[in-house]
Amino acid sequence: MFRFLSGFGSYWILLGRVFARPEKHSIYYRQTMKELVSLGLRSIGIVTIISFFMGAVITLQTAYNTENPIYPTYLIGLGARDSIILEFSSTIVALILAGKVGSNIASEIGTMRVTEQIDALELMGVNSASYIILPKVVATVLFNPFLTLISIITGIIGGWIVGTSAGVITSQDYIYGIQYAFIPYYITYSIIKTVFFAFIISTVSAHQGYHVEGGSLEVGRASTKAVVYSSVTILLFNVILTQLLLS
Amino acid sequence: MIRAEHISKSFGDRRALTDITAVFEPGKTNLIIGKSGSGKTVFLKCLVGLLDVDEGEIYYNDVPFTRLDFRRKKELRQQMGMLFQGSALFDSMTVEENVRFPLDMFTGMSYQEKLDRVNFCLDRVNILNSNRLFPSELSGGMKKRVAIARAIVLKPRFLFCDEPNSGLDPKTSIVIDELIREITVELNMTTIVNTHDMNSVMENGEKIIFIEEGEKCWEGNRNEILKSDCSKLNDFVFANSLARQLKDSPR
Numbered sequence: 227m228f229r230f231l232s233g234f235g236s237y238w239i240l241l242g243r244v245f246a247r248p249e250k251h252s253i254y255y256r257q258t259m260k261e262l263v264s265l266g267l268r269s270i271g272i273v274t275i276i277s278f279f280m281g282a283v284i285t286l287q288t289a290y291n292t293e294n295p296i297y298p299t300y301l302i303g304l305g306a307r308d309s310i311i312l313e314f315s316s317t318i319v320a321l322i323l324a325g326k327v328g329s330n331i332a333s334e335i336g337t338m339r340v341t342e343q344i345d346a347l348e349l350m351g352v353n354s355a356s357y358i359i360l361p362k363v364v365a366t367v368l369f370n371p372f373l374t375l376i377s378i379i380t381g382i383i384g385g386w387i388v389g390t391s392a393g394v395i396t397s398q399d400y401i402y403g404i405q406y407a408f409i410p411y412y413i414t415y416s417i418i419k420t421v422f423f424a425f426i427i428s429t430v431s432a433h434q435g436y437h438v439e440g441g442s443l444e445v446g447r448a449s450t451k452a453v454v455y456s457s458v459t460i461l462l463f464n465v466i467l468t469q470l471l472l473s
Numbered sequence: 474m475i476r477a478e479h480i481s482k483s484f485g486d487r488r489a490l491t492d493i494t495a496v497f498e499p500g501k502t503n504l505i506i507g508k509s510g511s512g513k514t515v516f517l518k519c520l521v522g523l524l525d526v527d528e529g530e531i532y533y534n535d536v537p538f539t540r541l542d543f544r545r546k547k548e549l550r551q552q553m554g555m556l557f558q559g560s561a562l563f564d565s566m567t568v569e570e571n572v573r574f575p576l577d578m579f580t581g582m583s584y585q586e587k588l589d590r591v592n593f594c595l596d597r598v599n600i601l602n603s604n605r606l607f608p609s610e611l612s613g614g615m616k617k618r619v620a621i622a623r624a625i626v627l628k629p630r631f632l633f634c635d636e637p638n639s640g641l642d643p644k645t646s647i648v649i650d651e652l653i654r655e656i657t658v659e660l661n662m663t664t665i666v667n668t669h670d671m672n673s674v675m676e677n678g679e680k681i682i683f684i685e686e687g688e689k690c691w692e693g694n695r696n697e698i699l700k701s702d703c704s705k706l707n708d709f710v711f712a713n714s715l716a717r718q719l720k721d722s723p724r
């Protein structure tokens with residue numbers, strides 16, 4: 227319990243330092259651009275691949291679970307669309323990114339800690355927390371909504387291609403289904419969740435990396451903890467945000 | 474000049490430093506020596522403010538560093554340069570970017586002015602045609618020299634070196650020692666070097682402080698160190714058989 231409270235306290239202290247006034251805006255801007263490429267653009271591939279196949283599987287499973295003459299087949303498209311928008315493209319993609327981006331952030335910052343690069347920044351008079359972490363937070367919060375949109379589009383396309391190829395739904399029914407009773411607010415809800423999750427992934431992972439003590443073994447442990455803690459926090463906030471935004 | 478008065482530091486129940494008082498003079502290479510784990514690095518980190526002291530006061534030219542607020546500490550830190558044990562070069566930056574970083578962060582110089590200053594510092598530490606290389610492409614000695622170039626790029630008044638010879642062969646160690654000594658005189662800096670390398674001690678030891686188990690046991694210079702009657706210091710200085718033979722041999 228004491229360790230949890232101590233960790234929770236140090237997380238908020240770290241955030242206070244991260245959001246301090248940047249020393250030189252031009253350098254922070256340059257760092258943010260680098261992080262957009264490293265944490266954002268380089269995640270497009272994995273998000274696209276996973277979303278395509280998950281969209282396909284969601285469509286197939288919806289089809290097999292609604293095999294009933296009473297249900298119109300376009301409901302398969304509707305079910306796939308809502309599953310992808312409401313849960314898959316925000317929460318599941320966030321969990322995947324917690325693994326990819328979170329471990330990347332924790333191990334990078336942890337390595338900087340154990341190789342004294344963070345001490346070197348501090349000794350120069352640079353706010354190391356802000357210089358290292360803020361660009362990562364800004365980059366993930368700005369870019370992850372695009373990843374969610376890419377995931378939604380790819381997931382729905384995956385469902386369409388595989389659903390029609392497998393013969394579980396016709397192209398017309400699927401397209402009719404994904405347009406039927408569409409609620410645009412669901413997209414907003416998904417994007418809001420993504421922004422929160424991006425903040426959680428970047429800050430929780432950065433906190434784990436920033437406070438590494440020891441050597442490479444501890445960096446590995448911090449990386450694992452970053453993924454676990456980010457994932458659990460995402461799941462917790464998923465419940466809270468869903469209740470707040472959809473109730 | 475740096476003055477440390479009655480410095481104590483603990484980590485939980487473990488006492489790392491006990492009541493250390495020392496004065497480090499400008500234009501000189503001041504050495505802190507002692508065995509591994511004796512508290513040298515903790516003392517150095519306390520001096521630069523990377524660790525907060527539990528008790529005592531540190532003065533930089535009579536400015537009480539330990540009592541300064543964050544903003545003034547930050548200003549003073551821009552007058553410090555430090556060479557870390559593992560060099561601590563930024564992995565994601567090239568040699569040129571590493572050395573240019575303090576200039577980017579704290580000066581309003583034009584790109585050309587910064588480049589000239591970077592090249593001057595790299596020339597000074599004998600690193601030529603390596604501006605575009607990354608730290609992973611450099612040897613241990615080159616990394617140390619680039620780290621020295623980065624440490625002096627803002628013309629600091631205080632230079633701190635933590636085990637500058639660790640991981641280096643004897644010949645490269647001598648080159649690094651000479652470089653630190655020359656730069657100290659050129660820039661009239663107050664330089665403090667943490668080391669357990671006896672060759673460095675004999676080459677650079679204009680002022681030496683010996684720390685054992687977190688306490689200052691002896692203070693003097695390289696001429697006095699061999700004649701000391703401090704048993705702990707003698708155990709450290711004459712730890713290897715060659716040094717013992719030299720000591721015991723008739724002059």
